[in-house]
Amino acid sequence: MPKTGSTARPAAKKNNNKPLATTPARDGKKPVASAPTKDSAKPPAAASSGSSLEIKDTRTSKTYSVPISDGAIRAPELKKIRTNDPGDTGLMSYDPAFLNTAACRSAITFIDGDKGILRYRGYPIEQLAETATFLEVAWLLRHGELPTQQEYDQFVHDITFHTYVHENMRKFLEGFRYDAHPMAMLNSSVAGLAAFYPSARNIFDETERNISIVRLLAKTPTLAAFSYRHVKGLPFVYPDNRLSYVENFLSMIARMSESKYEANPVFARALEILFILHADHEQNCSTSAVRAVGSSHVDPFSAVSAGVAALFGPLHGGANEQVLRMISEIGNVKNVPKFIETVKSGEGGRLMGFGHRVYKSYDPRAKIVKKLADDVFKIVGVDKDLEIALELERIALSDDYFTSRKLYPNVDFYTGLIYRSMAFPTDFFTVLFAIGRMPGWLAQWEEMLLDKEQKIARPRQLYVGPAERPYRSNLKAR
Numbered sequence: 001m002p003k004t005g006s007t008a009r010p011a012a013k014k015n016n017n018k019p020l021a022t023t024p025a026r027d028g029k030k031p032v033a034s035a036p037t038k039d040s041a042k043p044p045a046a047a048s049s050g051s052s053l054e055i056k057d058t059r060t061s062k063t064y065s066v067p068i069s070d071g072a073i074r075a076p077e078l079k080k081i082r083t084n085d086p087g088d089t090g091l092m093s094y095d096p097a098f099l100n101t102a103a104c105r106s107a108i109t110f111i112d113g114d115k116g117i118l119r120y121r122g123y124p125i126e127q128l129a130e131t132a133t134f135l136e137v138a139w140l141l142r143h144g145e146l147p148t149q150q151e152y153d154q155f156v157h158d159i160t161f162h163t164y165v166h167e168n169m170r171k172f173l174e175g176f177r178y179d180a181h182p183m184a185m186l187n188s189s190v191a192g193l194a195a196f197y198p199s200a201r202n203i204f205d206e207t208e209r210n211i212s213i214v215r216l217l218a219k220t221p222t223l224a225a226f227s228y229r230h231v232k233g234l235p236f237v238y239p240d241n242r243l244s245y246v247e248n249f250l251s252m253i254a255r256m257s258e259s260k261y262e263a264n265p266v267f268a269r270a271l272e273i274l275f276i277l278h279a280d281h282e283q284n285c286s287t288s289a290v291r292a293v294g295s296s297h298v299d300p301f302s303a304v305s306a307g308v309a310a311l312f313g314p315l316h317g318g319a320n321e322q323v324l325r326m327i328s329e330i331g332n333v334k335n336v337p338k339f340i341e342t343v344k345s346g347e348g349g350r351l352m353g354f355g356h357r358v359y360k361s362y363d364p365r366a367k368i369v370k371k372l373a374d375d376v377f378k379i380v381g382v383d384k385d386l387e388i389a390l391e392l393e394r395i396a397l398s399d400d401y402f403t404s405r406k407l408y409p410n411v412d413f414y415t416g417l418i419y420r421s422m423a424f425p426t427d428f429f430t431v432l433f434a435i436g437r438m439p440g441w442l443a444q445w446e447e448m449l450l451d452k453e454q455k456i457a458r459p460r461q462l463y464v465g466p467a468e469r470p471y472r473s474n475l476k477a478r
C-alpha cells in the first residue's frame with residue numbers, strides 16, 4: 001500500500017500582521033528573501049506599514065481604524081464593522097473577478113503593469129530570456145535562488161530520468177477520438193497521473209513533494225507530445241534521454257525514422273525562450289485555480305490539472321489559438337480596417353491577443369516575442385498571416401478605441417505566429433503554453449501550501465436569490 005498518511009498541515013504559526021521582509025522558511029530551508037528592489041518599481045509594502053485607514057460607518061456613526069500593511073487592509077477586519085441588527089455578520093468587500101483583492105503573499109513573481117515590468121524572484125524577464133535555460137528558471141521559481149552547477153546538474157538528471165509515463169497512460173491517451181482537442185487530453189492526463197502516484201497525496205512530506213514536482217515537469221512534455229501524435233495518427237515517440245528538455249520534446253513531436261533526432265537550433269532556442277516567458281505570471285486565472293484547488297490539500301497532479309483547465313479558456317492561454325483563428329478569418333490585409341471596425345462596434349468580438357488585466361502600457365513578454373518572431377521568420381519566411389498581424393497591430397496602436405482603453409498586444413499576439421511557423425497545429429498552441437507554465441504553477445502551489453496564513457479557499461457571496469418560500473412541486477403526484 002502506498003503511503004497516504006494524514007495531509008494535515010503542520011501546526012499553524014499565526015502571522016501577526018507584520019509586513020513580511022521574508023517569506024516563511026520552507027521545511028528547514030533558509031527563508032527566501034523578497035526580491036531586492038533598488039528602483040521605483042518596488043512593491044508598496046514598507047511605505048504603508050504602521051498606517052491605518054479610518055472608516056466612518058454612516059449607518060451607526062461609528063468610526064473604525066483598520067491597520068494598513070503592505071499597502072493593503074485585511075478584509076476580515078471589515079467584519080468588525082456591523083450595525084446593531086443581530087443578524088448582521090459584518091461588512092464584506094465585494095470584488096467580482098478579484099480586481100483589487102490580494103489573496104496571498106508571494107515572493108515568486110513581481111509585475112508592474114504600468115511600467116511593463118516582469119521579474120521572476122527579482123530577475124528581469126529580459127535577462128532570463130537572453131541566456132537562462134528553462135530548467136534553470138524552473139529551479140529559480142521554486143527555490144528562490146539560481147541553482148549552483150551541482151544543483152542544476154542533479155535537477156536536469158532527475159527531470160531527464162522521469163520523462164517516461166506508465167504504459168497505461170499511453171493506452172488512456174489512445175482512447176481519445178482522432179479529433180480530440182490536445183488541451184482536453186493534456187488536462188485529463190495530468191489529472192490522471194494522480195491515479196498512478198497515490199503517495200503524492202502526502203503533500204506535507206518534502207520528499208513526496210519533490211518527486212511529484214519532478215514528475216510533473218518531466219512528464220508534461222511527454223503527455224503533450226503523445227497527445228499531438230495521437231491526433232496526427234502518428235506512432236508515439238518515446239523520450240530520448242540524451243537530449244535536452246526542449247530538444248527531447250521536439251523529438252517526441254517530430255521524429256520519424258531518424259536514428260537520432262536533431263532539432264533546428266533556432267527553433268529549439270525559440271521554444272526554450274517561449275517556455276521561460278510563460279513560466280510564471282503571479283496570480284493569473286490558472287495560477288489562482290491551482291492555488292484554490294490545492295488549498296483543499298489535494299495532490300499536486302489534481303491541483304495543477306485545474307490550472308491546465310483554466311488555461312484552456314480563450315480569455316487566458318487559449319487566446320494564442322484564437323489569434324490565429326481570427327487572422328485566418330480576416331484572410332487578407334485589405335480586410336483589416338473593416339475587421340477593426342467590427343471589433344469597435346462590438347459585432348466582431350474582441351481583438352484577440354490584445355489587452356491585459358495587468359499590463360496597461362505594454363506586455364514585456366510581447367516585446368521579446370516580437371524579436372523572437374523575427375529570428376524564426378528569417379528561417380521560414382514571412383507569410384500573409386504575419387502581414388495581417390502587423391497591420392492589425394499598426395491600426396490598433398493608432399486607434400483611439402484601443403489606446404484610450406490601454407489595449408496593447410499581449411504575449412499571445414505573436415506566440416501563435418511563431419508556433420505556426422514552426423508547424424505546430426493551431427489547437428496545440430495552448431499546450432505549449434501549459435508546458436511553459438508548469439514550473440510557475442508548481443512553485444505557486446508549494447508556496448501556498450507552506451504559507452501558514454493560507455486556509456482552504458472559500459470566497460463569500462452576496463446572496464441575491466429568493467427569500468424563503470414553501471416547496472410546492474410542479475410535478476405530477478408520485
Ligand code: ACO
Pocket residue numbers: 314315316317319343349350351352353354355356357358405407410411412
Ligand atoms: N478587444 C477589444 N476590446 C477590448 C479588448 C480586446 N481584446 N480587451 C478589452 N477590451 C475592452 C472591453 O470591451 C472594455 O471596453 P468598455 O470599457 O467599453 O466596456 C475595456 O476594453 C476593458 O475590458 P475588460 O474586459 O474590463 O478588461 P479585463 O482586464 O477584464 O480583460 C482581457 C483583460 C481578458 C485579457 C481582455 O483584454 C481580453 O479579452 N483580451 C482578448 C483575449 C486575450 O488576448 N487574452 C490573453 C490575455 S494574456 C494571457 O492570459 C496569457
